[in-house]
Amino acid sequence: MTKEEIFAEATSVYDNYVEALETGTFEALQSYSRNLSERIIPRGVQTDEVVGIVLLLRDVLARSLFAKYQTDFRLLNRILDAYEPAANRIANTVAVGFVQERERIIREQQEAIRELSTPVLQVRERLLILPIIGVMDPQRARQLTEQLLRGIRANRARVVVIDITGVAAINSNVANHLVQTVEASRLLGATVIVTGLSPEIAQTLVNIGVDLGKMNTVGDLQGGIEEAERLLGYKVVPLTETTQQV
Amino acid sequence: MAASVGFEAETEFCIAVNSDNDLVAARRKGRVLAEQIGFSGSEATLVATAISELARNIVSYAGRGEILLSTVGNGSSIGITVIARDQGPGIADTRRVLEHGYSTSGGLGLGLPGVRRIMDEFDIISAPGLGTTITVTKWKRR
Amino acid sequence: MAVPILKQSHYLIATIQSALTDADLVQLRDALADKVGKFRSRGVIVDVTALDVLDSFASRTLRDISYMIKLRGAETVIVGIQPEVAFAMVQLGIAFEDVATALDLEEGLLYLDKKQKLGQHGSQRGF
The missing domain is CATH 3.30.750.24 (STAS domain)
Known part of the structure; x- marks a missing residue:
């Protein structure tokens, strides 16, 4: 991926991430991660790279929450209670979407190969x-x-x-x-x-x-x-x- | 993830095996069940053939017993388990029964090595005087 | 249920109509061995198209039929084994050596005719 592409994707991931956090709905994120997977899998992007980006984003956001609310420990605790499960679910959604897309492609290819490989x-x-x-x-x-x-x-x-x-x-x-x-x-x-x-x-x-x-x-x-x-x-x-x- | 839900519910059939007349019913039931859960024609035939061999074993060696059929799921796959159970004389050395060079000419129903070959899982519990229980499973190919 | 045996010129044709019990199979064996002598038949065709399972007992009985008929001086050909059934038989480890097989009734008749022309020479199977 080029630098611009990485930046563009990172921005999209961030936007979707924030939207999921704000609205608590994951449909947009799900379809985005599927769409992202479709685009990047053929280019050989690995699972760990995708998951890495999402986890990094989770940590970055968590740090910013820490920075913002460190004076009010009680409030910070409440915010983290809400944030952590949501952030984990986001990471999960993206990773599962990526793996599912990859499995779908593998299944399709296997079927295609099987049909091609045994002509009677x-x-x-x-x-x-x-x-x-x-x-x-x-x-x-x-x-x-x-x-x-x-x-x-x-x-x-x-x-x-x-x-x-x-x-x-x-x-x-x-x-x-x-x-x-x-x-x-x-x-x-x-x-x-x-x-x-x-x-x-x-x-x-x-x-x-x-x-x-x-x-x-x-x-x-x-x-x-x-x-x-x-x-x-x-x-x-x-x-x-x-x-x-x- | 939702795809695997619902397979935990097992369909069970119990078929009494008292004579070779019951073989036909047992294997027919097995075939129907196999086809119901989406087994291919040749997989269903393998299941029916295994049931036939197991049921004949009961008739030949124990006289009477039963065949239990159930569907099984392990989350990602679905299959059929066949249990053949009798209270007959039992087998002293189960390993030898399976080692015995399979031959169609050798006695009635010595098809256990064959059954093990055509099914994916095979388990036999037996002891003299305590009867025999053979459990086999075939998983659906994806 | 007894299997009907048809006499057609020099041949006997047994067409199995539905799943058979072991007793039915044994009865078929005995009836064929009997009739092949009575009608002085030269060939026997057993059509198993309707069978969806051929387990070790059924296979062994068919093989016995073939051997007995041979000893009675005639040829046997088993026709109509379904693809799935053939697949299961070989996986089960059933040896069907020295038993002639053909695709269907028509091919079975051709096989027997060919055998008649060849006389008693050569015991090759199939085509």
Whole structure:
């Protein structure tokens, strides 16, 4: 943030702060802190910075109250009794508003990523491919399995190629999920071909003692699709060859 | 903060399990309850499957008992707790029951390791002559 | 509730209509083992589309059906397992090896036809 921006925000925070203290209502402050959060979160402002400003303001105001009423101790006590809970509530409102906004953004992003990350694509009649890219955790593996199973039913798929070229490594938990996905697909009558296993993933699968009779693996995606086409009874022939034959 | 209020109130169902006929009713009730609190189709199926295994365990080993279903909330999440209770012969070594290599061919209802896998929490209390109480919980995924 | 078993040319088709008790399942097993000999059937299809739970007992009974029918000289294919049910089965740890499965009745019939053409060679499952 630039100096001017900090000054402008600090002024706004102060105005809102004083208004909340004077009126005892927090709606304006709440909407201001939400609005502030929306603006500053994308710029990477941290929770401690925001809370720090509000707490600082609380202390500054408290000091000024001290300075003003130090001669009348009884009055000062009464004023502080009123001031402290209100000031704490203000700090609370701002901090909660900030954190809620951040959580909302994280949730949105998670959903967006999840939807993007597991496309089940039909490349031919009865043939689906599922390219998996990025980090696999148990939750994503579970979601992916559910999506694939629904896809198999909806597209009446007989063969599925799961390509994990884009997955660097998986732990044994996720490896077990992969095996379960293959088994569950078979229960729906679909054959799964897994392609693009990295040496690390192959190692993990060997470590968990996967039954290789259940796993149908082909080196790369292209090979996997060719194998799938063979299973489905397709034969891909270059155009020139067919015309020569005619 | 207001979102979590109201889940503390628990819905409870008690289903007597006296024969394998009662399994169907128990798991149906479990599925309905799971769907009511917003479980996905596959989560509800997992809950129903667990109930089926637990209820069969009762029929096979104790002859009779009961299944209690309730919703649970811990402030930020909501779930279903299933309690399977019987006054049967009990189990001497509960750990071994869970270790036993799960196999579909091995006897009736030895699905406890499977139940533990498909639920999030699993607890078993049993002793010879004192019956068995198994408590499992599945939390809703967010 | 008994499961109706339909005879269609060389095949028997058992369509489960609603949730079954253990006794119903055992009865189905015995009825199929009996009828497959009586009608000299070559294949059996068990349609489980209506089942919303396949626990260890149900799975084991379906597997027993498949094995018994095999010993009686015919093939069995289980069709219509729902996605959620398949998901729960594998999580529960149910091994359904050596049991043929297909998406639905239509695919099941195709599977059996294919098996007939192949004769008794090869015991590969699925497609």
